[in-house]
Amino acid sequence: MEHEELRRRFAALTTAHLADACLRAGTPVRCAPPPLRPLEPGSRLAGRVLPARHAGSVDVFFEAFEDAAPGDVLVADNAGRTDESCVGDLVALEAAAAGLGGIVVWGLHRDTADLREIGLPVFSLGATPTGPRRLDARPDGALDSAVVGEWTVSRTDVVLGDDDGVLFLPAAGAGDLFALAESVRDTERRQADRVRAGVPLRRQLDFPAYLERRRRNPALTFREHLRAVGGAVEE
Template sequence: MTPDELTSRFAALTTAHVADACVRAKVPVRCVSLTADQPGRLAGRVLPTQHVGSVDVFLEAFGRAEAGDVLVVDNAGRRDEACVGDLAVLEAKAAGLAGLVVWGLHRDTADIRAIGLPVYSLGAIPTGPLRLDPLPADALTTATIGEWAVSNQDVVLADDDGVVFVPADRVDELIALAESIRDTERRQAALVASGTSLREQVRFDEYLAARAADPGLTFRAHLRARGGAIEE
């Protein structure tokens, strides 16, 4: 899937749809709770970096970037410094990146908003780094975001609900599955709006009766048998 096609198809989806698709496809659900200071959806190949106190690692990464990549910054979730500021974001935009995902904090919020490139992070703080640590050998090949290790073999998707990472070699499958889940949910929502309750649609009374006879029956198993999608 090309970067433009990924952006176009994700524009009609949410990260929730993609997370549910991962559950359905038995792909690990790799999500983190990050927010953007300005509205902006994000989709692209992971461009991983590990921040150790200096912007040079970003500049080196930009030299390896392809159009539509997303700079994913591992700053160990630190909340005592900002590792990304306006100049790094401006340079990312000039390099053709789609945005940034930061496991840490940013600063220069007003200027970043003016640049218009989505930046997802744990929040903002005025101070920049006051340290300079040794650069790991894999600083440009892998990043740890929350509990997840990601690389350029992954795609990152972000919206108002947060960030999800998916394997690049399965993104076509997962996007298609997410679209089918979205379509099912839209049909269900339209029926509720027209007077058919969700309980009626999923035959909830039937489920309760079946569960009484078989206590091991789960609601998800009941839904899967009827093509429901409200829980995955």
């Protein structure tokens, strides 16, 4: 999926829709840990992963920018450290100048007021005033992959972010997952509209029938029932 199509289609979806699509497709749901949040509420990002593993110097980020394509999202792996920041205003300005679509930091940022003014979407674990006070040896493959929580991501992945958090998808299967997410969204919207019109969700989903079927078959799950009636509320 090309970058512009990715952004256009994600504009009408949420990470929750796409997480549900992953579950429905049997694809691993690669969510960043919940503490990874947008600097500014309402921020959204969507783009190819541009990975970089930080070892105490921002040169690894600048080197990553040399090969970046417009719309890429820097995924800065600082091992989830909370004793230093690794991204500040100058890195964000340079990322914006390189045409990047945002920054995801598995670690902390600083220069919060300046980052807000720059306006590039930034997701991180929070802020601290200090930058790195170390310079470690650069790990092998520092520009090949990044780790966020339990997940290792690379340029074969795309990253999506909104107020619910950050989600990684395989780029090769993104189109199919987006189609599933759009189906989930449309079903949920129809259900929500009917609830607002006075038709409770339990009636739409024939919940009493589910309870009766479960009484006869205790192994029956609500998700199986949802599949049978074409409903969407969980996957």
